[in-house]
Amino acid sequence: MKTLNAQLAEVEKGQVKITCEFSEALTQQHGFFHAGVLTSIVDSACGYAALTMMPNDVEVLTVEFKVNFIKPAKTDKLIAIGKVLQSGRTLTVCEGYVYDSNEEKLIAKMQATMITVQQ
Amino acid sequence: MKTLNAQLAEVEKGQVKITCEFSEALTQQHGFFHAGVLTSIVDSACGYAALTMMPNDVEVLTVEFKVNFIKPAKTDKLIAIGKVLQSGRTLTVCEGYVYDSNEEKLIAKMQATMITVQQ
């Protein structure tokens, strides 16, 4: 999160928003945000969203995710939103969205599976 | 690639290997490589592998990928291998593997779809 300049912007039960300011180190060949940066912050948003549904003594790990890259990540700030679709005892299914700074253009969409583990 | 200390280690037709040395900036809460780092380098390996099948004047973009995280990324160097499964005129399907420094432990597995675009 520190390497990416990422900020936890909003946390509510089942939904988390993370933002990420543009910097040169986070770009690909065209000067836009790199796919790995998008993926990292939306994975984190999904993981934190899953955690909001859990007791305090557990941890959440990513089992797998799938991401569709929809629009070029041409913006000065990324907004990633993770939402819990279904929370179970062992597995949690999340949806993740990456938007531009106006939260208007959908840049990427994630569907993820998280697992709850005892710390 | 620079931000991740990633190195293009091997390139052959339909297969590319990228390595990434450990550094503190690339870790998650347990001190292992972050999922976003794994994903970035294996996505790059798949993209370059797709490019090896193409004429010179085209570019390859990631349409989507799915990654399973299989083992903790507890190693001093990641080895990512991208392989072309099927190369078409418009779409290319790739498999990506992330191993530890001995290329023995499978840390993550990607299945990805790439699209060819004219530059």
Place this chain on the structure above:
Amino acid sequence: MKTLNAQLAEVEKGQVKITCEFSEALTQQHGFFHAGVLTSIVDSACGYAALTMMPNDVEVLTVEFKVNFIKPAKTDKLIAIGKVLQSGRTLTVCEGYVYDSNEEKLIAKMQATMITVQQ
């Protein structure tokens, strides 16, 4: 569609609903709908939804999809909804949902990529 007793229930621009009545031939070992049946109808719903955004002379093929199976498909009728998330000239990204007969319980969630081809 005929083999599955599937019915096109609603069609609007960017969204399609398909229903599928229970029959013994469509079940798995526990007597619930088989995962392949769920997948078939929600894939069809996503494909038709993509088609509603296109000119008449094209066809839509499924490039790939990912499905999370969330609840047992224990219902007398499946309701599958396909929605277009992003429609492009070549590729369309869709979301698919499978519900029980009351459209209350989410049984499965799909994220799919479709490609437009000239007939």
Place this chain on the structure above:
Amino acid sequence: MKTLNAQLAEVEKGQVKITCEFSEALTQQHGFFHAGVLTSIVDSACGYAALTMMPNDVEVLTVEFKVNFIKPAKTDKLIAIGKVLQSGRTLTVCEGYVYDSNEEKLIAKMQATMITVQQ
């Protein structure tokens, strides 16, 4: 399996082969095997492959899968192969392949996550 005329052709530890003979009921608009049929048999092959790694008193359920459709399913018999990539106590990651009757043309590729449940 019965509805699809599917046959368990080979079972070894960590790998299972299922075949499926062509019939009109299993086709889509072009007279080829329907994507749902491909998906059903390769999902079954992955599930059985996961089971071969387990004790006798457990069951395996599909958490999620992703399938890339690579070539038209234009063949008189489908051959689906499921392979265990990583078998854990709770989760198993599998790869699935669908080939034509000569086992030469790769028609579809699956990457799947299975969960072990006590019966």
